[in-house]
Amino acid sequence: MRQLSKEDVVKIFEEHERRWARLASMDVLSWHSFPWPMLKQPSDPEQLTYIEIQAYVLSPHQPGDKTSKERIKDYLRKWHPDRFETKVLPRVREDDREKVKEGAGTVARHLNKLLSSLSSSAENGLFG
Numbered sequence: 001m002r003q004l005s006k007e008d009v010v011k012i013f014e015e016h017e018r019r020w021a022r023l024a025s026m027d028v029l030s031w032h033s034f035p036w037p038m039l040k041q042p043s044d045p046e047q048l049t050y051i052e053i054q055a056y057v058l059s060p061h062q063p064g065d066k067t068s069k070e071r072i073k074d075y076l077r078k079w080h081p082d083r084f085e086t087k088v089l090p091r092v093r094e095d096d097r098e099k100v101k102e103g104a105g106t107v108a109r110h111l112n113k114l115l116s117s118l119s120s121s122a123e124n125g126l127f128g
Contacts, residue, residue, distance in 0.1 A: 004039060009061040012039055017063070020078070029092045031099055037075055037107060045103040053110045072115045079107045 004012075016035035026033060036042050038052045039059075057075060058068055066074070077083070084104045092100045 006061055009039060009059060010063075013059075013061065013063055023088070027091060029088070029100070030096045031103070033092075034100065034103070036103065037079075037111075042103070045099060045106050048103055048106045048110070050110045050113060053107060054114055057111070057114060069115065069118055072111055072118065076108065076111045076115070079104050079111060081105055081108055084108075 016037075019033070019035040023029065023033060031044075032041070036048060037056045038048065039056055040052075042048050042052075057072055062071060081104065085101065089097060089101055089104075
């Protein structure tokens with residue numbers, strides 16, 4: 001896979017914002033409806049790795065001027081199982097529902113791990 005340019009990455013973030021905005025008005029969702037927090041679209045939950053999600057969430061090309069911690073918390077709000085499984089999952093096609101549920105859970109776990117590692121790094125004086 002070729003290296004993505006800054007412009008490519010910025011376009012991915014812009015497209016993901018549009019997709020999140022559209023999700024709210026869509027009645028039927030599938031795995032491919034979701035802007036998974038990765039720079040390349042995963043085809044299944046196994047591809048949602050900690051390293052890939054970390055690279056996406058901590059990318060210097062993220063829009064806005066939020067801190068890494070604020071950004072992670074924003075993503076956690078979107079992917080948190082309590083919210084996701086009540087508000088979003090019921091609209092996912094039956095044949096994709098388990099896959100999407102697994103993927104969202106994986107994303108939430110990786111985001112929590114990332115937030116935890118960022119917090120412990122900050123406490124140890126490694127960042128900031």
